[in-house]
Amino acid sequence: MAWNLDSDRPIFLQIVERIQQDIISGKYSPGEKLPSVRDLAAEAAVNPNTMQKAFSELERTGLVYSVRTSGRYITEDNTMIEELKSSIAKEKIQEFLILMQNLGYKNEEILALMSQTMKGAEQ
Amino acid sequence: MSTLLECKDLTKKYGHKTAIDHISLAIESGHIIGLLGPNGSGKTTLIKMINGLLTPTSGTLYLHEQPIGVESKKHISYLPDHTYLNMNQRVSEVIAFFKDFYEDFDEQRAYDMLEKLHIDPRDRLKSMSKGTKEKVQLILVMSRRADLYILDEPIAGVDPAARDYILNVILSNYEPEASILISTHLIADIENILDEVIFIQNGQVRLTSSVDDIRQNQGKSVDALFREVFRC
Amino acid sequence: MLGKLFKYEFKNTAKVMLAIYGVxxxxxxxxxxxSSMEAMQGVNLTDVPPVVELFFAASVLMYVLSIFALFTVSYVYLCIHFYKTMYSDQGYLTHTLPVKPVTLFNVKLVTSLVWMILTAVLFALSIFAFLIGASRGEIFSSEVAGRMAEIIKYEFVPIFGMTFGQFLLFIILSFIISCLSYLLMIFASISIGQLFTGHKIAGSFAAGVVIYMVQQVIATIVILVTGFSTFLDYEKIVTFADVLFSPAMIISMVISVLFTVALYVICIVMQTRHLNLD
Known part of the structure; x- marks a missing residue:
């Protein structure tokens, strides 16, 4: 199944985000081997060069490391994954806040609305 | 990355009508390139000249720094925009034919792909549906280990499931050092697999760019840019 | 590569050609x-039963038709095959094979020629079979064989002006040349016709007509210039060879050979310099 990708942002960035997401969510566990560029490119239905570029970006940030000849692995550094997780969380919250502020809510109102919604969801 | 294909000042005229108008291009190895343009823009004419099926009116065309000829044909795998096989033949006979003439043909790969599609190699081409024939041709073309694959409108007129299959065949058979030139006017469908695009119109190159550059710098998809450039 | 090209060329044409031969x-x-039944009846001097007569008439009719078909259909088929594999959709495959265009063309030409020679051989064998039947096998008798040998040995040279072997060689050579010129005539027409964008078949017909006209005009001019006198010089004509090798005949033979060569060159130039598959 081809991945759902936005059409107006560079594809490699979206692939990086997607793999980060998969690491955080636990789809790939720390130390696990990643599929090959070729296989993952075929799965995502993207150009292998683009997949390669995304992998290089992930390697640059340290989230993925490559072992010569045997392939690429997810980092075993759990704190790094946690840091990534919280930074993405912050980013998402920021986006959400801006959205709500655009609707005219103040921060306290947003907080109240959120706890209310969460309670509703629990019941 | 070395230059795979180079054309300089390439021109093709039919009588007084100019189909290709002084095009100069270079294609590097290791890329998937979209040759994009509206109908009648000269895509197929350019492709036929690269394959030696049409003689250019003027200009030069080189693959691996050699003019188009026997050597270039050994290294280019070409999928025309229509069926081109002898329809009386069985699939297995066509495979034997390809194996005999193309040193880079991987027979096993062809049979594996046929099996996945549940196509019986003993079937004759004429007994198959149009879509199946097209898939068989794509399988033959992609079973070669060529330096340059040229696919003329590989996804025109196929349903979305077949399109996904075709893209998958292309991606899973693509060797990193090879290049693929895909001509199409259905850009949205294939833009994720391209890394470069060439826009052509009225036989001239309007734009060459990497897909990421278009998205990064213009904040829009290749498809959106195409619609903008070729707005009627 | 050459061997493979021939293999596929023969394989692809064999089905139709063998079917024609089967007929x-x-x-x-x-x-x-x-005819052997007919011959038997003749010897017995009895009335020929109408059934036998009818069977004989039908078989002769079919025989004549099949001889006609043999030559026409195989010639037409070979020309269509050439067009189909060179300039129709299949031409895309043919011309993207890693083979020199000249080689490609030569293989097609030689294959067609071989089929035509085979056709002629089969035709000769068929006539022979017919004669065996008609003579009730007497053609094999020592009497007939002896007479044949005599003719070949003593009477051939005075009549034909050459030995039987020379005559046979001459016939074979001129058959091959005329086959080549017939094939090349159509192949060249088709090769020129493909230059016409969108009207390839109409273009081929036009090219064929033009080639034929040019051929006739040049031949006529040459004959006029060299003069008819050589034809009319009866005193010099003693044997068949004197006719065959009279200056006018030699000139016309040379012209037809030159024409065949020219047609071949046209085909090659079209293949290598002006390929136009659109």
Whole structure:
């Protein structure tokens, strides 16, 4: 199944985000081997060069490391994954806040609305 | 990355009508390139000249720094925009034919792909549906280990499931050092697999760019840019 | 590569050609049986039963038709095959094979020529079979064989002006050249016709007409210039060879050979310099 990708942002960035997401969510566990560029490119239905570029970006940030000849692995550094997780969380919250502020809510109102919604969801 | 294909000042005229108008291009190895343009823009004419099926009116065309000829044909795998096989033949006979003439043909790969599609190699081409024939041709073309694959409108007129299959065949058979030139006017469908695009119109190159550059710098998809450039 | 090209060329044309030959073999068998029955009846001097007469007439008719078909259909088929594999959709595959265009063309030409020679050989064998039937096998008798040998040995040279072997060689050579010129005539027309964008078949017909006209005009001019006198010089004509090798005949032979070569060159130039598959 081809991945759902936005059409107006560079594809490699979206692939990086997607793999980060998969690491955080636990789809790939720390130390696990990643599929090959070729296989993952075929799965995502993207150009292998683009997949390669995304992998290089992930390697640059340290989230993925490559072992010569045997392939690429997810980092075993759990704190790094946690840091990534919280930074993405912050980013998402920021986006959400801006959205709500655009609707005219103040921060306290947003907080109240959120706890209310969460309670509703629990019941 | 070395230059795979180079054309300089390439021109093709039919009588007084100019189909290709002084095009100069270079294609590097290791890329998937979209040759994009509206109908009648000269895509197929350019492709036929690269394959030696049409003689250019003027200009030069080189693959691996050699003019188009026997050597270039050994290294280019070409999928025309229509069926081109002898329809009386069985699939297995066509495979034997390809194996005999193309040193880079991987027979096993062809049979594996046929099996996945549940196509019986003993079937004759004429007994198959149009879509199946097209898939068989794509399988033959992609079973070669060529330096340059040229696919003329590989996804025109196929349903979305077949399109996904075709893209998958292309991606899973693509060797990193090879290049693929895909001509199409259905850009949205294939833009994720391209890394470069060439826009052509009225036989001239309007734009060459990497897909990421278009998205990064213009904040829009290749498809959106195409619609903008070729707005009627 | 050459071997493979020939292999596929013969394989692809064999089905139709062998079917045509099958019809001829069948017709030959029929007419041989029919004529031997007829011959038997003749010897017995009895009335020929109408059934035998009818069978004989039908078999002769079929025989004549199949001989006609043998030559026409195989010639037309070989020309269509050339067009289909070179300039129709299949031409895309043919011309993207890693083979020199000249080689490609030569293989097609030689294959067609071989089929035509085979056709002629089969035709000769068929006539022979017919004669065996008609003579009730007497053609094999020592009397007939002896007479044949005599003719070949003593009477051939005075009549034909050359030995039997020379005559045979001459016939074979001129047959091959005329086959080549017939094939090349159509191949060249088709090769020129493909230059016409969108009207390839109409273009081929036009090219064929033009080639034929040019051929006739040049031949006529040459004959006029060299003069008819050589034809009319009866005193010099003693044997068949004197006619065959009279200056006018030699000139016309040379012209037809030159024409065949020119047609071949046209085909090659079209293949290598002006390929136009659109």
């Amino acid at each position: 001829l073999v069948f017709a030959t068998l029929l007419v041989s049986i029919g």
